[in-house]
Amino acid sequence: MSGAKKPRTDKKGFMERLNAGEMVIGDGGYVFALEKRGYVKAGPWTPEATVEYPDAVRQISKEFLRAGADIIQAFTFYASDDKLENRANESLNKHTGAMINQRACDIASEVAAIGNGNGPGLFAGGVCQTPGYLSGGTKESVQAIFRKQIEVFVKNKVDFIIAEYFEHVEEAEWAVEELKKTGIPVACSLCIGPEGDMHGVSAADCAVKMAKAGADVVGVNCHFDPWMSLEAVALMKAGLEKAGIKVPLMIQPLGFATPDCGKQGFIDLPEFPFGLEPRILTRWECHRYAREAYDMGIRYIGGCCGFEAYHIRAVCEELNKERGFFPEGTEKHALWGDGLRQHTKPWVRARARRDYWENLKPSSGRPDCASMSKPDAWGVTRGDANLVQHVSATDDAELKKLYQHEKA
Template sequence: MICGEGYLFELERRGYLQAGSFVPEVALDNPQALKQTYRDFMLAGSDVVLAFTYNGHREKMRIIGKEDLLEALNRQAIRLAKEVAQEHPQEEALVAGNISNTNLFNPDDPEAVEKTRSMFAEMIGWCKEEGVDFVNGETFYYYEEALIALEEIQKQDLPAVITFGLMGENILRDGYEVEEACRLLQEKGALVVGMNCFRGPATMQPYVEKIRNTVDGYVGALPIPYRTTEEHPTFFNLPDGGCACTIPTETTFPTSLDPLYTNRYELAEWAKEAQGIGVNYLGLCCGASPAMLREVAETVGRKTVNSKYSPDMEKHFLFGSDDTLQDHVTSYKTKA
C-alpha cells in the first residue's frame, strides 16, 4: 500500500499553513487548497487520502487559542478527504483518520496521561462517526503514548496503523527500542507498525530493517525526503554549510531545509530497498511532494493516474533524442 503524507510542509510551501505552530487550520480557512493537496497526492499514487488532522488536537488548539474550532476542523478535514477519495477515476481511495504525538504526554504525570487518552478518544470518535476506513496514529516518540492511541482506536473497532518518530537518541523516550515497541503493538492488535517522519531514508532504513526482522505482520516506513546522516540522524539539526545568509531560526528546520533534499531517484532507490526487505506500507512524510511520491509508487510497480506526466526527456530541445529536433540546438548541450 502507498500512503502519501507530507501535507504539513507542502501546505506551508503553498502558503496556506504557518510554520512553527503547524496547526492544520487550512481545513477551515482554505478548504479548496486542502482538497487540491489531497488530490495531488492521491493522483501521484497514494492509495490513502489521509485526513489532515495532524496537530489538530486539543493541546495544539489550546496553544493557539482556538479550542472552540477543534471538532469543526477535524470533521471538515475528514469530509474533504472523503470527497477527494471518491473522485479517483479508477478505484475509490481509502480514507484514514489521523492522530499524532500530543507533545503533552508524560509517563510520569497521570493527569497528562489521562488528558492524552481523552484527546485521542474524542478525535477517534469523530473519525468513527465520519466513516473513515482506518486510523493512522503517527509520529509517536513514546511507546506508551502509542499504546494509548492503539487502545482508543480499538475501542471504536477501527483498524490501526501506528508509526513512531525516532529522535536522535535512537531510542524511544520511555526507553523502548523501536523494534520492540512495534512488536508489542502488533501483538496487541495493530494492523501496521513502523516508522514515519524525523528521519530520511539513510537513517530510518536501518531501524526499519530491525522492525521487519522483529515483527510478523505488516510494516510501514514513511521517511522524510532529506539527507539525514549518522551524525545528524533527524531533520531537526541538519546543518547547511553552504548557506550564504543569516537564517532567522536556530537551525535549518523548518524553513531552510531546501538545499538538503534527497532527489526523487534517491527516494526510488530507498523504496526498492524497502520493498525488497518486505515493507508493505510505503510512503513519504514531511517535505515530500507529489512527484516524489509518484517516483516511489512507480518504483514498487505502480502505474499512477499521473504517471502520464512522469519525466521523458526524448522531446527536450537540448537533451532530447527525437530525430526531429534541431541539430544545431542539441549540439549546444555540452556547452550549456
Template sequence: MATVKGLRERLRDGETVVCAEGYMWELERRGFVTCGDFTPEVVLDYPERVKSLYEEFAWAGSDVVEAYTYYGHREKLKAIGREGDLESLNLKALKMAREVADANGCLMAGNICNTTVFDLADPGTVEMARGMFKEQIEWALKAGADYIIAETFSALTEAKTALEAIQQYGNGLPAVITMATYAYDVTLEGVPLPEALRQLELMGADVVGLNCGRGPETMLPLLREVKQVCKGPVAALPVPVRTTSAEKSMYSARDPRDGRLVFPEDVACRQCSRSDIRQFAQEARRLGVKYIGLCCGATPALLREVAQVYGKKARLSKYAPDTSRSFYLKAGASESGLTMRAFMFGEKDAWP
C-alpha cells in the same frame, strides 16, 4: 459506487499500500501553514487548497487519502485561540478526505498524532492524551473513515495509549501505528525501536512502523532491524531529507554551506532528489515493506516515484520525467548544438 477493498483485506492478500502523508509541510511550503506551530487552520480558512492537495496526492498514486487532522487536536488549537473550531475543523478535513477518496477509489484514513501534552514524568498526561485521541477517533468514525493512522510518537507509552484508544473507541477500525525516531534508535523510555514496534504489534496493531524524523538513508538500517523482529506488515514513511549517519534526522541536519541547523525554516536545502526517493522505495520493496509513503516534505512528484516503484499506475504517471525529449540534453547533433550544450553545461572543451 464500487466497493473499495479494505486495508486488512489488502494486506491479507499480500498487496501493498502507498500512503501520502506530509500535508502539513507541503501546505506550509505553499504558504498556507505557519512554520513553527504548524497548526492546520487552513482546513477552515482555505479548504479548497487542502482538498486540491488531497487530489494531487491521490492522482500521484496514493492508495489512501489521509484526513489532514494532524495537530488538529485540542491542545494545538487552544494554543492559537481556536479551540472552539476543533470539531468543525476535524469534520471538515474528514469530509473532504472522504469525498476525494470516494472519487478516486482510495481508502480514507482518520489521523491522530503526538499530542504535545504527553509527559513521561506526569502520569496524568496519559489520560489527557487519551481524551484527545477519543474525540478525534469518534469524529473519524462519524465521517466514515476506513481506518485510523496514529503517527509520530516518540514515547512508546503515548503510542500504546493511541492504539488502546483506537481499539476502545474506533468500533473495530484497523490501526496503523508509526513511531518517529530522531538521533537515537530508541523511544523516549529507552526501548529499542524494533522492540517497541513489536510490542505494539502484539497489542493488535494492524501495521506498525516508522514515520517522520529520518530521511531514507538513516531510516533504512533501522527498518532492516524492524523487519527482523516484527512478524506482520511494516510501514515506512521517511521525510524526503538527505540525512546522514552523523545527522540522523531532519532536526539535526545542517546547512552544508555554513553549518547552521536547518529545522524548521530551511529544511528544503537538504531535500532528497527524485533518484534518492526512487532508490529508497526500491530498497524498501526488496525488504518486504508493504505499507510505504513519505512524510514531511513529500510532494506529489516525489510520492509518484514511490508509487511507480510499487507498481501503481497513477493518473499523474503520464507526466513522469522523460528526459529523452529534453532539447538541452539532446543538443549536440550539430555544430550549433554542441555550442549550446557547452554553453548550458559548462563543457569548456566544446566552447568556442
C-alpha cells in the same frame, strides 16, 4: 504504457489488501507543503487550514491521488485541542477542534472516493503525540484527548486510523489502546530512527509493544530520511520475528536527506525548518527508496514531511509492475528522463537515460555550504521542565533562557 490494467470498481479494505500481500501507497507531507504555500503556520504546525483554506488542502490531496496514492489521509495532524491552544495558538478561539477534524474528513473522503487506477481510494483519520503527554499527563488524561478526536473518525466511517508521529512508544501504546476500542483498523508509526525512542526503548522493542497494544500495522514516519527509516524498520521486523508476532509493516519517511541528524531526527538540525531545501530528495532517490522498502517486505509505503506529489509518483512508477498500473501523473512524466529526448539542447538530450539520473550526485550550488551539520542535541524529552507546555505565548524572558542554553 506497459503495466496498465483495467481499473477495478470495488473498494477493497485496508487490512484485506495488506493481509493478501498487496501494497498500499500512502500520500505525502501536508504540513510542510501547505506551510510553503502559505496556508499553515510554522511553529504550531496545526491544521486549521481545513476550515480556513479547504481548497488548498483539497488540491494537495488531489495531487497525491494523481501521483498514485491509494490512501488519502485526513489533515488532522496536531488537531488535538491541547495542541490547538498550545503557546498562544489561537485556533480554538476561531474554530473548535471537532470542526477542524470534520472538515479534514470531508475533504479526504471526497478525494479518496475519486480513486486511481487501483479503484476507489482509502480514507484515513489520524492522531499524533500530544503536548499533554510531553508535559507529564497521565494515561487517563492523554487517552481522553485521543478519545475526543476519535469521535469524528467513527462518525465519518474512516477506513482505518493512523496513530503517528510518536517520539515515545508509551504514548503510542496509549493511543492504540484507545483507538482499538472503535473496532476500526489501526496503523501505528513512531518518529524514531535506529536508536529507538526518546526513553531509550529499542526500535525492536517498540515494534513489539505497538503490536501487543493492538496495532494492526506498525512502522515509522517522519524525523528521518528513507535510509535511516529503513534501518529502523529492519530492526522492528527482526524484533517482531523474534517475538513470533506477524503484522504488516509501514514506512513514511522524510523527503529530506538526514544522515547527520541525531536521535531526535531532523528537528535537531540547524536548518530546521526553514533551510532544509538543499536536502530535498530527488525523484530518483525515491525510486531507490521504494524498491528497497518493497524488497524488505514493507507493504505500506508512503512519505511524510518534504514528500511532494512527484516523490509519491516516483514511488508508484518504481513499483508499477507490482501494482499493475502507472499513476495518472505519469502521463506528463516519461520514465527516467526519457522526455528529454525532445529538448532543444543536445547536452540535455544526452541526459535522457536511466544511468545518468541514477548515478547523479546533486550539488547544493552553495560554495561555502557544509556537507554535514552538527545537530543541536539538547537531550530534552518528557520529564524535562523545558517541555512542560502552556497556553500562554513564549515571552522574551523564556526565549532568552533558551538562547543561553543554545550557546552553552
